[in-house]
Amino acid sequence: xTALSTLHxxxxxxxxxxxxxxxxxxxxxxxxQLQRLGRIKRYAAxxxxxxxEEEAPFVGTVTSGVLRMQKTLYDGRQLIVGLLMxxxxxxxxxxxxxxxxxxxxxxVTLCCYSRAGFEILxxxxxxxxxxxxxxxxxxxxxxxxxxxxxxxxSVTERIATFLLILRRRSAKLQSDTVQCLGNSVTIPISRRDxxxxxxxxxxxxxxxxxxxxxxRVLGIIDPQHFRILDERRLVELSGSDDTxxxxxxxxxxxxxxx
Amino acid sequence: xTALSTLHxxxxxxxxxxxxxxxxxxxxxxxxQLQRLGRIKRYAAxxxxxxxEEEAPFVGTVTSGVLRMQKTLYDGRQLIVGLLMxxxxxxxxxxxxxxxxxxxxxxVTLCCYSRAGFEILxxxxxxxxxxxxxxxxxxxxxxxxxxxxxxxxSVTERIATFLLILRRRSAKLQSDTVQCLGNSVTIPISRRDxxxxxxxxxxxxxxxxxxxxxxRVLGIIDPQHFRILDERRLVELSGSDDTxxxxxxxxxxxxxxx
DNA sequence: CGAGGACTTGAGCCAGTTCAACTCATGTGG
DNA sequence: CCACATGAGTTGAACTGGCTCAAGTCCTCG
Numbered sequence: 001x002t003a004l005s006t007l008h009x010x011x012x013x014x015x016x017x018x019x020x021x022x023x024x025x026x027x028x029x030x031x032x033q034l035q036r037l038g039r040i041k042r043y044a045a046x047x048x049x050x051x052x053e054e055e056a057p058f059v060g061t062v063t064s065g066v067l068r069m070q071k072t073l074y075d076g077r078q079l080i081v082g083l084l085m086x087x088x089x090x091x092x093x094x095x096x097x098x099x100x101x102x103x104x105x106x107x108v109t110l111c112c113y114s115r116a117g118f119e120i121l122x123x124x125x126x127x128x129x130x131x132x133x134x135x136x137x138x139x140x141x142x143x144x145x146x147x148x149x150x151x152x153x154s155v156t157e158r159i160a161t162f163l164l165i166l167r168r169r170s171a172k173l174q175s176d177t178v179q180c181l182g183n184s185v186t187i188p189i190s191r192r193d194x195x196x197x198x199x200x201x202x203x204x205x206x207x208x209x210x211x212x213x214x215x216r217v218l219g220i221i222d223p224q225h226f227r228i229l230d231e232r233r234l235v236e237l238s239g240s241d242d243t244x245x246x247x248x249x250x251x252x253x254x255x256x257x258x
Numbered sequence: 259x260t261a262l263s264t265l266h267x268x269x270x271x272x273x274x275x276x277x278x279x280x281x282x283x284x285x286x287x288x289x290x291q292l293q294r295l296g297r298i299k300r301y302a303a304x305x306x307x308x309x310x311e312e313e314a315p316f317v318g319t320v321t322s323g324v325l326r327m328q329k330t331l332y333d334g335r336q337l338i339v340g341l342l343m344x345x346x347x348x349x350x351x352x353x354x355x356x357x358x359x360x361x362x363x364x365x366v367t368l369c370c371y372s373r374a375g376f377e378i379l380x381x382x383x384x385x386x387x388x389x390x391x392x393x394x395x396x397x398x399x400x401x402x403x404x405x406x407x408x409x410x411x412s413v414t415e416r417i418a419t420f421l422l423i424l425r426r427r428s429a430k431l432q433s434d435t436v437q438c439l440g441n442s443v444t445i446p447i448s449r450r451d452x453x454x455x456x457x458x459x460x461x462x463x464x465x466x467x468x469x470x471x472x473x474r475v476l477g478i479i480d481p482q483h484f485r486i487l488d489e490r491r492l493v494e495l496s497g498s499d500d501t502x503x504x505x506x507x508x509x510x511x512x513x514x515x516x
Numbered sequence: 517c518g519a520g521g522a523c524t525t526g527a528g529c530c531a532g533t534t535c536a537a538c539t540c541a542t543g544t545g546g
Numbered sequence: 547c548c549a550c551a552t553g554a555g556t557t558g559a560a561c562t563g564g565c566t567c568a569a570g571t572c573c574t575c576g
Contacts, residue, residue: 071406073497079409081402094392099399126384129391134352136394141357143401144339148329150408151337151457155532191555199409204532206556223555239331413564449523462564464524481523 030125037118038111043104050091052101058112059091065108066188069100070196080197081143083189085169089135093119105189150199153239156208158198160238163218167228183228184221191223212237288383295376296369301362308349310359316370317349323366324446327358328454338455339401341447343427347393351377363447408457411497414466416456418496421476425486441486442479449481470495 026034040063043049050056052072067084081100084090092098093115122129149158167185187194191202198205209226212218217234219227228234284292298321301307308314310330325342339358342348350356351373380387407416425443445452449460456463467484470476475492477485486492 069402071402073406073410075497077410079406081405092395094395100402126387129384129387133387133391133394136391136398137350137352140394140398140401143398143405144327144329144358147339147401147405147408148331148337150405152331152335201533202555203534203557207532210556239333459565460523461525461566465564468524 027125027127030121030128033121034113037113037121039113041110041112043108043110045104045106045108047104048101049104049110050098050102052099053097054101055096056091056098056102056115058114059089059093059118060110060112061089062086063109063111066105067108067110068103068105068189068193068197070103071100078196079199080193081146082139083197085188091115093122093132105193155198155200155204156212156237157239158200159194159205159208159212160234161240162194162198163226163228164234164238183231185226185228187224187226285383285385288379288386291379292371295371295379297371299368299370301366301368303362303364303366305362306359307362307368308356308360310357311355312359313354314349314356314360315373317347317351317373317376318368318370319347320344321367321369324363325366325368326361326363326447326451326455328361329358336454337457338451339404340397341455343446349373351380351390363451413456413458413462414470414495415497416458417452417463417466418470418492419498420452420456421484421486422492422496441489443484443486445482445484 038060041060049067052070062084064086067088067090068080069082069084069090070078070080072078083105084102090102090110122132149161153161163185166187167183170186189197191205195202195205209218209220212234213220215233217228217230217237219229221227296318299318303323307325310328320342322344325346325348326338327340327342327348328336328338330336341363342360348360348368380390407419411419421443424445425441428444447455449463453460453463467476467478470492471478473491475486475488475495477487479485
């Protein structure tokens, strides 16, 4: 498993580990240990980091780019059960095999830890294990929200929800960069991945988006960049009022799985 | 919140806590503490134990009966994101509000712990918190499996999967009771709940089941009791070969959310 | 016995899929 | 630099699985 294409694996430097979500507000000793354990790896879009049902010798966090966690049925149908964005953790601790495949949806930079080493840290630092538990609880909530979306919402509702989540997520990340002034949304993945994430087809996505553009809800700059022209309407189309969004989706990990 | 109908809340006795999944193989002191903290509560089918977005002052385990965790959209559409069977835990630790509503799908007996008290135990006994983490990891996997089912499988596949999971689950529970000799499956919930769980409608479920009966895959004893006549075919219909089922779904919590 | 709920069955309809064609943008080799 | 293949996205047209609505059966309970 894992890539032949890993470019290099230097020890993680200060600036890398500092940005990892799991390292925030950690005791200095733990922070040192994580830094010692971390290795930077790069993968090109499309590469498989961990295969489904495969031995996964490491876990880690996304530094840049987007990972997809996906599952495949025997006949090839597949669903993306989560997108992992910078600061999100990937990999399965306390189990030798992952039940999802983890693939690079774009070119990515990862900060990897050997699974064994990370598990030792978990047992040595209960605070780390506690953070891990909180993180899993959030992720489970997100998964439940996503089930609701897959189980009972229309394609348009799914897309509107996705766009709102994306915008929130990028607003969060770039609060300093101030690049996303106001209402533009960048789709970081292909239509194919969007379809696999939303449980539909590229054709249906295309039609839905073009229809939203016709109704002046969205402005299409190019296939990857939209402008939100009528936010109120987009929230309506998403089928969950704004209030509910704020309450039910932990902002921190909004994109993780929901 | 919580029921007006709680019949009584005696302290949990030995036999109750002994059967809880979280108490298995625990140090005696922790076991004593849990026993002291636990209260038995009973609810009738249909009662709401915890409302969505509501303060939930306790967590607990199911002793008998079935709970449903469900989410509701503003316009009334709803999905059951998990069924909780005896030995499963319910409730959300480390958050004051639940993001799902928890309701009695049948008459149930619960062993409840005050959330605050339980969280104190979690911090005092790292082993308990560790078990909790493992349990959440399993549940997350199940949730991902269920997303795959909701996102890309047909109604027939969903039902076949559900039946196989049910049978496995009950085989597990009743390994001693030897009541389910061989191939009968008991549906512990209504068609309405089944539809909400499988992301479809009662009509579609009915049609699918009758069709499986016509094809001699199932024998219908009564609406709640089927006999599996052609297991191979049922597994085929479920759309995931037997091997995959065994690998991907942790047997222990098979029904939890997947 | 009548009301009401759970389940089944039928008939028509529609959101979304499938299949196919077309438009671009990108890249490759002669 | 062009010819051509390749892949991503869009659009059109036909088809269909599953939904909706409506009616029926059967069982339980007051």
